[in-house]
Amino acid sequence: MAEPTKAVSKALPGKHTKRKNILGFMWKYRALYFISLPGLLFFGLFKYVPLMGSVIAFQNYNLFAGVTQSPWVGLEHFERMFQHYDFLKILRNTLLLGTYDILFAFTAPIVLALLLNEVRQVVYKKIVQTIFYAPHFLSWVIVSGIFVGILSPSSGIVNVMLGWFGMEPIYFLGEDSYIRSVLVGSGLWRDVGWGTIIYLAALAGINPDLYEASDIDGAGRWRQTLSITLPALLPVITILFLLKIGDFMDYGFERVFVFQNPLNIQSSEILDTYIYKAGLQQLQYSYATAIGVFKSVVGLFLISIANTISKKATGESLY
Amino acid sequence: MKYDSAGRKLFLVCNYIILTFLALTMLFPFLNVIAQSFSSPGAIDRGEVMFWPVEFTFAYYQHVFNDVSIWRAFGISVYITVFGTFINLAATASLAYPLSRPEYVGRKTIMIIILMTMIFTAPLIPQFILMRELNLVNTLWSLMLPTAISAFNLFVLRTFFTQIPNELIDSSRIDGCSEVRTLWSIVLPLSKPALATVGIFYSVTNWNKYMDALYYINDRAKYPLQVKLRELLVNEGLTDTGNLAFEASSQSVQGIQMAVILVATVPIILLYPFLQRFFIHGMMIGSIKE
Numbered sequence A: 001m002a003e004p005t006k007a008v009s010k011a012l013p014g015k016h017t018k019r020k021n022i023l024g025f026m027w028k029y030r031a032l033y034f035i036s037l038p039g040l041l042f043f044g045l046f047k048y049v050p051l052m053g054s055v056i057a058f059q060n061y062n063l064f065a066g067v068t069q070s071p072w073v074g075l076e077h078f079e080r081m082f083q084h085y086d087f088l089k090i091l092r093n094t095l096l097l098g099t100y101d102i103l104f105a106f107t108a109p110i111v112l113a114l115l116l117n118e119v120r121q122v123v124y125k126k127i128v129q130t131i132f133y134a135p136h137f138l139s140w141v142i143v144s145g146i147f148v149g150i151l152s153p154s155s156g157i158v159n160v161m162l163g164w165f166g167m168e169p170i171y172f173l174g175e176d177s178y179i180r181s182v183l184v185g186s187g188l189w190r191d192v193g194w195g196t197i198i199y200l201a202a203l204a205g206i207n208p209d210l211y212e213a214s215d216i217d218g219a220g221r222w223r224q225t226l227s228i229t230l231p232a233l234l235p236v237i238t239i240l241f242l243l244k245i246g247d248f249m250d251y252g253f254e255r256v257f258v259f260q261n262p263l264n265i266q267s268s269e270i271l272d273t274y275i276y277k278a279g280l281q282q283l284q285y286s287y288a289t290a291i292g293v294f295k296s297v298v299g300l301f302l303i304s305i306a307n308t309i310s311k312k313a314t315g316e317s318l319y
Numbered sequence B: 001m002k003y004d005s006a007g008r009k010l011f012l013v014c015n016y017i018i019l020t021f022l023a024l025t026m027l028f029p030f031l032n033v034i035a036q037s038f039s040s041p042g043a044i045d046r047g048e049v050m051f052w053p054v055e056f057t058f059a060y061y062q063h064v065f066n067d068v069s070i071w072r073a074f075g076i077s078v079y080i081t082v083f084g085t086f087i088n089l090a091a092t093a094s095l096a097y098p099l100s101r102p103e104y105v106g107r108k109t110i111m112i113i114i115l116m117t118m119i120f121t122a123p124l125i126p127q128f129i130l131m132r133e134l135n136l137v138n139t140l141w142s143l144m145l146p147t148a149i150s151a152f153n154l155f156v157l158r159t160f161f162t163q164i165p166n167e168l169i170d171s172s173r174i175d176g177c178s179e180v181r182t183l184w185s186i187v188l189p190l191s192k193p194a195l196a197t198v199g200i201f202y203s204v205t206n207w208n209k210y211m212d213a214l215y216y217i218n219d220r221a222k223y224p225l226q227v228k229l230r231e232l233l234v235n236e237g238l239t240d241t242g243n244l245a246f247e248a249s250s251q252s253v254q255g256i257q258m259a260v261i262l263v264a265t266v267p268i269i270l271l272y273p274f275l276q277r278f279f280i281h282g283m284m285i286g287s288i289k290e
Helices: A002-010 A015-028 A030-058 A076-083 A087-106 A108-118 A122-137 A140-150 A157-164 A176-204 A208-216 A221-246 A253-257 A271-281 A285-313 B006-037 B041-045 B059-066 B068-100 B107-119 B124-133 B151-162 B166-174 B179-190 B192-207 B211-216 B225-233 B250-286
Strands: none
Touching: A015 A030, A030 A076, A030 A285, A030 B068, A030 B107, A030 B124, A030 B179, A076 A087, A076 A285, A087 A108, A087 A176, A087 A221, A087 A271, A108 A122, A108 A176, A108 A221, A108 B006, A122 A176, A122 B006, A122 B250, A140 A176, A140 A253, A140 B006, A140 B225, A140 B250, A157 B006, A176 A221, A176 A253, A176 B006, A208 A221, A221 A285, A253 A271, A253 B211, A271 A285, A271 B124, A271 B211, A285 B124, B006 B250, B041 B250, B059 B068, B059 B250, B068 B107, B068 B151, B068 B179, B068 B192, B068 B225, B068 B250, B107 B151, B124 B211, B151 B192, B166 B179, B179 B192, B192 B250, B211 B225, B225 B250
16 A cells, blocks of 8 residues: 555656546455455444543543533542552552563463473374363363362362372462462463464474584583574564563453452452453443553553563564 | 483483473363262262262263253353354455455555554443443343454464465456455365364354353343353352252262363363364464564
């Protein structure tokens, strides 16, 4: 699209005919535009309309008055949000989970991919990979069901095993101090294998000559990993890291909500679950939207900072 | 690798041990769930069940199979998976095709506009209000329409369509095919692997759908399986199943829960061989940066 437009602005005298040409060209292929209509309508209606609807964060939204008639209140809901006695705690929970997610869930697939890459036996590798990828396809509801089962203080296999070492059963889901570990652990169980796929592909793309040459130069395996493998993975790691930073505040509603109970809520309430409760259960529409907007703005801020730093430091960037 | 030093051998042995240990860690929870779903309540409660059923029983499955509400939820999930995936594919392909053709003026701009929706997602409440205004709340459409196109899958399919040579499409146009006909008879048959990949991504998402149903469906008769499952897992659903004759004591609850987990997982397990064949391929196309 860029080329014809530039051509139009440069060739001023023939502007009129050129534009006519483009319109004629578009008319010739009008069927293409027709086919694309439902899809474009979808993005307009289901993605951009609600995005515009975020303005109700600055209103006292009333279902009957609608967006046009509801009174504007400025930043009232944002002020209320920061004054809420639980807000800082919820924000802290969200940030902590985001941090753990980067520390463990982001790094684990890289390590696992490096280990898998060392395996030479094809059949063994296939079997192990099949097992590693499988949990990714289970819903969070099922994952929580499985974890509640194996972590149960009376019959759960984990506590039975702890008992072998003479330890008292632990009620993992009933205590604030364990819930974050359970959340991060269940996430690792489900997605660590899945996360390796993209790294394994990048590893497969490394030129084997590099390893052979360094063999001749006498480099050990560890040295090769540091000097060949990791630098080759760096662009992929950087891009995925940037995407992860963009999702820093989006730990995920489902995966937390399904593990919540009144005993662990102090540590497991995050912005997403709080928005659901404040918005859909307590019907504080504008207030819940304000929290959502706050979350998006922070996310956007984080991703642009990370992108700028990465562009300067490694040359890799999202945009 | 002409020779292996002692240190290298040690590393390889450790590597196999670590990977096998991790794979078993992945597997054990599954095995434990299966074993518990076939074990007597007493054995489960005493913590005797590890990876093999103790005091074999089929009672939990009988309970699950006799529960009409579970079957209804199962049916609804099958419906939104089959019909929903059909909508997904139709909508995604019909947008991916024009965006893959150089004749479509403005495709770069549209792609950027779509890409933006991956970064800026609308907050929950405006989405909910939109669904209310469209009268979609409490209908199964609410589980299919708002997720009709995922930007990621759209880009996967578009990338695949771009690789179809333009000459092929031009020649079908010269032969008098309309664009719809070209898409249907030339492009789609050539793209079967990509359609399978994207279709599988969509169907897993549809089958696992929980959050949207929690937001938009209040009518218990319209609960999909994941919501019903969740209800059973937090013990709410056990008493209103009309199956009080079964001794739904606190002891047997765990076994029933494990049985329901398995019933909900079986379709995924059946699909898994196909899943595995396609998803790696799909991940690769999707991650190509342009």
